[in-house]
Amino acid sequence: MGMYIIAEPCIGTKDTACVDVCPVDCIHPRKDEKEFETAEMLYIDPDVCIQCGNCEPACPVTAIFTEETISEKWKHFQQVNADWYTNRTGPSPLPWRWRRPATRRGSSASTTASRRASASSRRE
Numbered sequence: 001m002g003m004y005i006i007a008e009p010c011i012g013t014k015d016t017a018c019v020d021v022c023p024v025d026c027i028h029p030r031k032d033e034k035e036f037e038t039a040e041m042l043y044i045d046p047d048v049c050i051q052c053g054n055c056e057p058a059c060p061v062t063a064i065f066t067e068e069t070i071s072e073k074w075k076h077f078q079q080v081n082a083d084w085y086t087n088r089t090g091p092s093p094l095p096w097r098w099r100r101p102a103t104r105r106g107s108s109a110s111t112t113a114s115r116r117a118s119a120s121s122r123r124e
């Protein structure tokens, strides 16, 4: 059995029925992930999928195929699925600046002072 691939019928449907039956959590974005709102469809991670076949009958619009069953016109979706994971920006939903530990109360003055000191040393 070949790779599982999500194809065009998912676009605009995106009901996540397949996510609920996948035993290895390899269909994304899930509803609780930041990309869900903007993604036009869901994608199967070819590196994680164990080809169990659970997702295929769960899809209400027959959007899931294998390499063998996908029609010629949708074959490029195999690359589309893989590319989404290649281009995905890391597992953390937060930009780096939000992950810094919170500044302790009372330390802001010294932080400001040290910023001023380094700014003036740069000017010299």
Ligand code: SF4
Binding pocket: 004, 021, 022, 023, 024, 025, 026, 027, 044, 048, 049, 050, 051, 052, 053, 054, 055, 056
């Ligand atoms: S075939 Fe199985 S492991 Fe692969 S995406 Fe579908 S449900 Fe998940």
Ligand code: SF4
Binding pocket: 006, 009, 010, 011, 013, 014, 015, 016, 017, 018, 019, 042, 058, 059, 060, 061, 062, 063, 064
């Ligand atoms: S079940 Fe089908 S339509 Fe629904 S998100 Fe999965 S692939 Fe898309």
